[in-house]
Amino acid sequence: MGRRGKKKGRPVSGWLVLDKPWDFGSTEAVSKIKWLFKADKAGHAGTLDPLASGMLPIALGEATKTVPYVMDGRKIYEFTVAWGQQRNTDDLEGEVTAESDTRPERAAIEALLPDYTGVIEQVPPAFSAVKIAGERAYDMARGGEVVEIPAREVEIHRITLLGCPDADHAVFEVECGKGTYVRALARDFGRDLGCYGHISALRRSMVAPFAESAMVPLSELVALEEIEDEAERLARLDAFLVPAGEVLVSLPRIDISDDQAHRLKMGNSIILRGRDAPVATGDACAFARGALVAIGEVAGGEFHPRRVFKS
Known part of the structure; x- marks a missing residue:
């Protein structure tokens, strides 16, 4: 009989702007949120001491790829x-x-x-x-x-x-x-x-780029555990998530076609044409139909993907 693999969490993605309570460690908070959301992976942007309270942005799933861009925020x-x-x-x-x-x-x-x-x-x-x-x-x-x-x-x-x-x-x-x-x-x-x-x-x-008004108290999330229907409970939790693409305000945005998005997801570069094509070189993010597809580098008239996001 083959070994049963470890059960994975669900592929939920987004940022939760947690209002961390006093006397609660950052690692402890991430573990609690990962468990509540049944997420496959989680990480945070900027440790808060246990004796500190307040904003602790926690990335779930694919959003963990954007953590470096929040770590640098004011x-x-x-x-x-x-x-x-x-x-x-x-x-x-x-x-x-x-x-x-x-x-x-x-x-x-x-x-x-x-x-x-x-x-x-x-x-x-x-x-x-x-x-x-x-x-x-x-x-x-x-x-x-x-x-x-x-x-x-x-x-x-x-x-x-x-x-x-x-x-x-x-x-x-x-x-x-x-x-x-x-x-x-x-x-x-x-x-x-x-x-x-x-x-x-x-x-x-x-x-940055999260506002104080976006914070969600841990107690409000924990209270949803009383909802017996799992699908409803998870839907209520997911409603608090901020899409990963919304944190990339510091990067130039490139809107691409479905065909270009497919190429990026395969790890290939795309040629940038048209009057809206970026002139400057450097980091940028590509979106298709409003959804984040990739973070990469613009150079030589092409966009080279560095981090690709699952749809």
């Missing part, structure tokens, strides 16, 4: 810094490593923010997923090793002080680029202000 966070303590994780979860009775004045905080706007050098937290000689920094830190991570360039588009609810806390909003660690901002603010600091609350409200 992100907006609202976060609270607690003054007076530095912690080894730079958030509430860690051990206190330094303390101060000093508390910053609002004017001093606002005067500091221009130094953190634009392209800046930032040292990621020791407890982060950055790899050092093939090992994750957080694994080394948990093992008691002294972790030295080199500074890297990140871009802060804007940062705003939203308020100071009391002497011990300040609330900020930051819009930033890929690779920015908000926990590192809290750490560095505290050091520069001579009072130490760490993140006490963190919420991500945007990952």
